[in-house]
Structure formats: structure tokens, C-alpha cells
Amino acid sequence: MLTIKDLHARVEETTILKGLNLEVKPGEVHAIMGPNGAGKSTLGYVLSGREGYEVESGSAELDGKDLFDMEVEERAQAGVFLAFQYPVEIPGVSNMEFMKESVNAMREARGEDALSSAEFLKKAKEACKHVELPLDFLKRGVNEGFSGGEKKRNEIMQMIMLEPKLAILDESDSGLDVDALQVVAKGVNSQRDGNRSFIVVTHYQRLLDYIEPDYVHILSQGKIVKSGGPELAKEVEASGYAWLKEGESA
Amino acid sequence: MSQWLAHVIERAANVDDWLSPVRANALAQLKQKEWPGRRTEAWRYTSLHKVADLNLQAGSQASAEAPQVNGLNSIDLVFVDGRLTTDIAQLQLPAGISITALDAKSEAADALFAKVKPAHHLFGLINDVLAQQGIVIDVAEGSQVEQPIRIVNVATDGVESHQRTLVRVGKGARATIIEHGAGNEQSLNTVFAEYDIADNAKLEHYRLALQEDQAIHVGGSHFRLHNESKLNSTLVGYGSQLTRLDVDIEHAGEHAFAKFNNIYLLAPHEHFDLHSTIEHAQPNGTTEENARGIIGDKAKAVFNGRIHIHRDAQKTLAELNNRNLLLSRGAQINTKPELEIYADDVQCAHGATVAEIDEEALYYMLTRGIDKQQALVMLNFGFVQELLFQMPNKALADWLQPILRQRFERMMEQK
Ligand SMILES: Nc1ncnc2c1ncn2[C@@H]1O[C@H](COP(=O)(O)OP(=O)(O)OP(=O)(O)O)[C@@H](O)[C@H]1O
Ligand SMILES: [Mg+2]
Numbered sequence: 001m002l003t004i005k006d007l008h009a010r011v012e013e014t015t016i017l018k019g020l021n022l023e024v025k026p027g028e029v030h031a032i033m034g035p036n037g038a039g040k041s042t043l044g045y046v047l048s049g050r051e052g053y054e055v056e057s058g059s060a061e062l063d064g065k066d067l068f069d070m071e072v073e074e075r076a077q078a079g080v081f082l083a084f085q086y087p088v089e090i091p092g093v094s095n096m097e098f099m100k101e102s103v104n105a106m107r108e109a110r111g112e113d114a115l116s117s118a119e120f121l122k123k124a125k126e127a128c129k130h131v132e133l134p135l136d137f138l139k140r141g142v143n144e145g146f147s148g149g150e151k152k153r154n155e156i157m158q159m160i161m162l163e164p165k166l167a168i169l170d171e172s173d174s175g176l177d178v179d180a181l182q183v184v185a186k187g188v189n190s191q192r193d194g195n196r197s198f199i200v201v202t203h204y205q206r207l208l209d210y211i212e213p214d215y216v217h218i219l220s221q222g223k224i225v226k227s228g229g230p231e232l233a234k235e236v237e238a239s240g241y242a243w244l245k246e247g248e249s250a
Numbered sequence: 251m252s253q254w255l256a257h258v259i260e261r262a263a264n265v266d267d268w269l270s271p272v273r274a275n276a277l278a279q280l281k282q283k284e285w286p287g288r289r290t291e292a293w294r295y296t297s298l299h300k301v302a303d304l305n306l307q308a309g310s311q312a313s314a315e316a317p318q319v320n321g322l323n324s325i326d327l328v329f330v331d332g333r334l335t336t337d338i339a340q341l342q343l344p345a346g347i348s349i350t351a352l353d354a355k356s357e358a359a360d361a362l363f364a365k366v367k368p369a370h371h372l373f374g375l376i377n378d379v380l381a382q383q384g385i386v387i388d389v390a391e392g393s394q395v396e397q398p399i400r401i402v403n404v405a406t407d408g409v410e411s412h413q414r415t416l417v418r419v420g421k422g423a424r425a426t427i428i429e430h431g432a433g434n435e436q437s438l439n440t441v442f443a444e445y446d447i448a449d450n451a452k453l454e455h456y457r458l459a460l461q462e463d464q465a466i467h468v469g470g471s472h473f474r475l476h477n478e479s480k481l482n483s484t485l486v487g488y489g490s491q492l493t494r495l496d497v498d499i500e501h502a503g504e505h506a507f508a509k510f511n512n513i514y515l516l517a518p519h520e521h522f523d524l525h526s527t528i529e530h531a532q533p534n535g536t537t538e539e540n541a542r543g544i545i546g547d548k549a550k551a552v553f554n555g556r557i558h559i560h561r562d563a564q565k566t567l568a569e570l571n572n573r574n575l576l577l578s579r580g581a582q583i584n585t586k587p588e589l590e591i592y593a594d595d596v597q598c599a600h601g602a603t604v605a606e607i608d609e610e611a612l613y614y615m616l617t618r619g620i621d622k623q624q625a626l627v628m629l630n631f632g633f634v635q636e637l638l639f640q641m642p643n644k645a646l647a648d649w650l651q652p653i654l655r656q657r658f659e660r661m662m663e664q665k
Contacts, residue, residue, distance in 0.1 A: 092632025
């Protein structure tokens with residue numbers, strides 16, 4: 001599904017990713033953990049093609065296609081979805097028109113007909129229900145005045161509607177209360193179909209109790225420094241990242 | 251003096267009704283006025299040369315359909331070329347509201363006519379002397395009128411017309427008034443409206459100046475706010491051949507609140523001029539004014555936003571923001587914020603900026619597969635749509651949204 005090889009990337013003058021390797025196969029869930037500032041969000045931005053994030057070397061392929069050769073919207077249309085750590089507010093654009101435009105752009109890219117208003121509405125209602133987001137959120141400006149938790153649920157709602165091949169969830173659990181965490185996890189799990197892959201960035205093992213990962217990676221200073229199974233998340237939860245520094249000085 | 255104005259003064263002599271004494275006073279002032287030229291501050295960026303030699307038919311017997319707004323369920327008062335075509339005797343009115351024609355003498359009309367509108371507006375004076383028809387709405391103390399009242403003015407081909415609106419919202423009462431203008435053929439139509447909002451009263455107000463193409467529309471909405479009253483007003487305008495609007499909001503009482511949003515969307519070659527003046531004469535008043543415009547190729551917008559805080563108006567909160575999006579190099583905006591503050595304990599913010607694309611929002615949209623061109627259309631339109639979302643009347647907002655969106659998309663194609 002996704003193959004990242006020796007990725008070096010910088011933001012402005014600072015190199016943030018320094019030789020990152022990752023292989024995600026269809027249907028797999030990979031959790032990425034790591035200290036603040038390690039480069040986790042940067043990875044999502046680089047993969048999605050955010051302006052200002054420059055690839056210095058290395059490659060990223062989605063089903064054999066070079067991601068870095070595509071525009072931002074083409075990557076999305078090819079099936080990459082990024083749930084933002086800090087979703088953007090767009091006050092003048094309603095969530096409804098935003099999603100409709102988005103769903104239909106994806107359909108068009110796949111050579112499918114645009115959804116009728118009725119079909120779209122039905123789908124949107126279902127997606128909202130999945131993440132327990134009241135329907136009137138569709139009428140509001142995109143993320144406008146949404147609480148932190150509502151924004152995260154809105155991201156998952158979008159993911160459900162857009163049916164990506166690969167979803168990168170950047171701290172979709174942070175700022176959520178216990179119930180909302182379960183709602184988000186349930187939303188994600190409902191989309192696990194054996195083919196769709198997930199990269200779940202999180203600071204807390206708690207989320208991984210609900211979304212069980214196949215692999216857990218520790219990202220530190222722009223590289224994956226350790227990989228393992230779910231038990232690795234438990235180690236992090238218990239003892240933090242102090243060992244990273246020890247490793248450094250040793 | 252222009253030929254047209256000389257003709258107005260001539261015609262004014264023939265107007266004879268119960269308002270004649272007030273009209274005479276206006277006429278005397280009008281005779282003192284000079285025809286605006288480049289050096290006339292209030293008309294500096296708007297030339298009246300298209301009006302100066304106009305020679306249109308005064309009034310008509312034309313009939314025309316009023317634009318329908320689905321789901322609005324309003325009480326409609328339809329004027330065609332300044333002539334009331336609705337039989338007001340047949341209207342089913344909610345309790346606590348009286349609607350009469352201007353030509354019928356009434357205490358309310360007497361209390362309002364030329365009493366709220368400042369006398370310095372040239373076309374206001376012209377309307378004073380020539381507007382023989384209009385509507386007088388009196389909302390009794392304490393009445394909560396849910397149903398919106400819509401005053402429609404349609405201008406037809408080759409006609410000049412003048413129409414007046416007078417509204418009094420009694421103490422603690424509440425009402426919704428929509429001024430809805432339409433017409434696209436060569437015409438000159440003036441509509442001036444005066445609103446007196448009593449203590450603790452609430453007025454929800456809309457002015458849709460949807461005249462386009464060849465139409466010329468000049469008018470004003472003038473509000474006097476008494477103690478603890480609230481005004482929520484939205485103005486939506488196109489440019490037409492020439493659209494000029496003057497809005498005055500006077501805080502005549504304490505603790506009054508005014509929210510005034512305006513949206514203008516100018517197709518190529520249109521001209522739109524909005525002058526707003528907020529008078530804070532009393533302490534503890536609040537004003538929030540937001541003006542946003544999108545200006546098409548070779549169209550011109552003039553925005554003059556004045557806030558005047560009098561010496562006694564301590565603890566005033568006033569904010570005015572004007573943002574403009576120019577769709578091409580040929581689009582033009584003259585924006586002039588004017589702040590005059592004579593009280594020392596006030597909070598004021600006043601700004602005018604050219605709108606810029608929010609890069610983060612654009613990126614977010616692209617990551618959802620929306621192509622750049624479409625994302626820019628959505629963001630640019632979103633810039634005015636944001637104010638549409640703030641309209642309390644959802645039926646009206648839902649009706650306007652696709653109409654404005656289509657206009658905007660045509661503007662994008664023509665740039
Ligand atoms: N525009 C920028 N210019 C310079 N440095 C930047 C810029 N944007 C991000 N960085 C730096 O890149 C590093 C990685 O940031 P990133 O947001 O990827 O971290 P993260 O692992 O997601 O952290 P967190 O857990 O706090 O979300 C940080 O040190 C950050 O300060
Ligand atoms: Mg981050």
C-alpha cells in the first residue's frame with residue numbers, strides 16, 4: 001500500500017525527517033508514537049503534499065505510484081486521507097457543501113458519477129451517525145466554532161465519507177473525553193475492511209486499546225527508532241521516552 | 251444644477267397632500283443644494299452624470315411580479331414603479347401591527363416622515379418632495395410579530411419612481427422588515443426608509459438592493475435606536491448601473507445594540523456606493539459593522555464607513571470592518587473609514603483590508619480532493635457567504651445563497 005524509503009524532508013531551513021522508512025501493507029494498522037516535535041505531523045504533511053514541506057531525498061509510493069509526483073488533491077484522489085491534528089476552520093464554507101464537493105471530486109477521479117443531493121444527504125447522515133455528530137453540524141461553517149472533540153469527530157466523519165485507501169490519523173484522540181474516544185475508535189474500526197490501511201499517530205496507549213494496531217513505531221528526531229507490536233505502546237505508556245536519550249548518549 | 255434636478259423641483263410644486271408642509275421644508279433645502287460634482291465629499295467617487303440628464307417617465311401603471319422567496323412566508327407589500335399594488339385592506343395581519351399607505355394621514359407617519367433620516371442626503375430630500383406613495387408600519391408596544399414583512403419595489407423600463415417606508419417599533423416590540431428591490435431595465439428608483447426603534451424593542455432588518463444591469467437605484471435606510479433596543483440589519487447589494495445607499499444608525503438611547511452586515515457582489519461594470527454613518531450620541535452603545543465585497547472586472551465599489559462617537563457617549567463599543575476581494579486588475583474599490591471620537595472611554599476598531607486567500611484553508615480543501623480552482627471559488631465566495639450564514643432569517647439566506655453563488659460564478663468567468 002504505502003512504501004516510504006529513506007525520507008528526508010525539511011520545513012523552511014530545518015530538516016525534520018531524517019531518513020524515515022515505513023512499509024504499510026493493505027489492511028494494516030500502524031501506530032506511530034514519539035515525543036513532541038519528533039516529526040509525526042510533519043510526516044502527514046509531507047505525504048499529503050503541504051506547501052513549504054520540502055522533500056530532500058527518499059521516496060514514498062502508494063500502490064507503486066510516486067506520491068511526490070502528485071498535487072495535493074491528486075494524492076487525496078488517489079486515496080490518501082489525513083485527519084488533522086488541528087483541523088482548520090473555514091467559516092464561510094458550510095460543512096455540507098465542503099463534503100459534497102469533496103465526495104464528488106473523489107468520485108469524479110474514480111470515473112464515477114456525482115451523487116445526487118438525496119444520495120449525498122443519505123450518506124452524510126450515516127457518516128454523522130457513525131461518529132455521533134448532530135446533523136446540524138453539516139449546516140455550520142467547516143469546523144467553525146466546533147469544540148476540540150467535535151473537530152476530531154468531524155475529521156473521522158470525513159474519512160468515513162471519503163473512503164480512502166490509506167488514512168493517516170494525526171492525534172485523532174487528543175482532546176477527546178472517554179466517550180468521544182470510543183466513538184472515534186468505533187468510527188475507525190467500522191472502516192477496517194481488510195484492505196484499507198491506517199497510520200494512527202497518538203501519544204496514548206489508551207486509543208490502541210480500542211483500535212488494535214498491527215505494529216507500533218517510535219518516531220524520534222525524524223526517524224523511526226524502534227518498531228514492535230502492541231506491547232511497545234504499553235512500554236511507552238509505562239516508562240516514557242527517557243530511554244531514547246540514554247540510547248543517544250550511549 | 252442639473253436639468254434633471256431642475257425638473258424635480260418643478261414637479262415638486264405639483265405635489266399636494268397632507269405631508270405638504272414637511273415637503274415644503276424639504277423643497278426649500280433642496281433648492282439650496284448644489285448638484286454634486288467631484289468636489290462634493292459625499293459623491294467624490296460616484297459620478298452622477300448618468301442621472302444629470304435623465305428624462306424618464308414619472309411613474310407608471312405597469313404591473314410586475316414580485317420575486318418569490320420560497321419558505322419565507324412573509325406579508326408582502328408590492329410596489330411597482332413606486333405605486334402600491336397590494337390591497338392592504340385585504341391583508342391578514344398578525345395582532346399588534348398596523349400597515350397603512352403613506353397617503354393616508356397618520357400619527358405614526360407624521361412622527362417619522364423626515365424625522366429620522368438626516369436632512370443632508372440629497373436624494374433623501376428628493377424623495378421627501380416626490381415620494382407620494384409608501385408604506386407606514388406601526389408595531390404596537392410589546393407586540394412580538396414573528397411573520398416578516400416584505401416591502402418589494404420593482405422598477406420597470408423607462409420609469410422614474412420614488413417610494414417611502416416608515417416603520418415604528420413600539421416599546422418592547424419585535425418585528426422583521428425586508429426591503430426587497432428588483433429591476434434591471436433603464437429606470438431610476440429611490441427608496442428611503444425611516445425606522446424608529448423604541449426602548450427595548452428589536453428590529454430584524456434586511457435590505458436587498460438586487461437591482462442590476464441598466465437600473466439606477468438610490469436610497470437609504472435610517473435607524474434611530476432608543477434605550478436597550480436592538481437592531482440586526484443585513485444589506486445585500488448588487489451594483490447595477492448605479493446603486494447608491496446611505497445608511498444611518500443613530501444611538502439615541504443608552505445600551506442600544508446594532509449589528510450591521512453588508513455584502514456587495516458586483517458584476518463587471520457595475521457601480522455600488524455605500525455610505526454608512528453610525529452616530530453614538532449616548533453612552534453604553536454597541537455597534538458591530540461588517541462590510542464585505544467582491545468586485546468583478548471593471549466594476550467599482552465605494553465604501554465609506556463613518557463612526558461618530560459624541561462627547562457623552564462613554565463606554566461605547568464600536569467595530570467596523572470592511573474587506574474587499576477584487577477579482578481582476580480592472581476592479582476598483584474606494585474604501586474610506588472615518589472615525590471621529592470625542593469621548594475618552596470607548597473601545598473602537600476600524601479597518602479596511604483587501605481579502606487574501608487563507609492558505610491553510612486552501613490546503614485543507616485540497617487534501618479533501620477538491621481541485622484548486624474549485625477550492626478558490628468556494629473560499630472566495632465563502633468570504634461573503636460567512637455573512638449570509640449570520641442572517642437570522644434562514645429562509646431568506648437559503649433563497650439568497652444560490653442566487654449570489656451563481657452571480658459570483660458568472661463574475662469569475664467574466665474576469
Ligand atoms: N514552519 C516551521 N519552521 C521550522 N520548524 C518547524 C516548522 N513547522 C514545524 N517545525 C518543527 O518541526 C518539528 C516537528 O514538528 P511536528 O509537528 O512534526 O512534531 P510532532 O511529532 O507532530 O509533535 P507533537 O507530538 O507535538 O504533535 C518541531 O520541532 C517543529 O517545531
Ligand atoms: Mg503533531
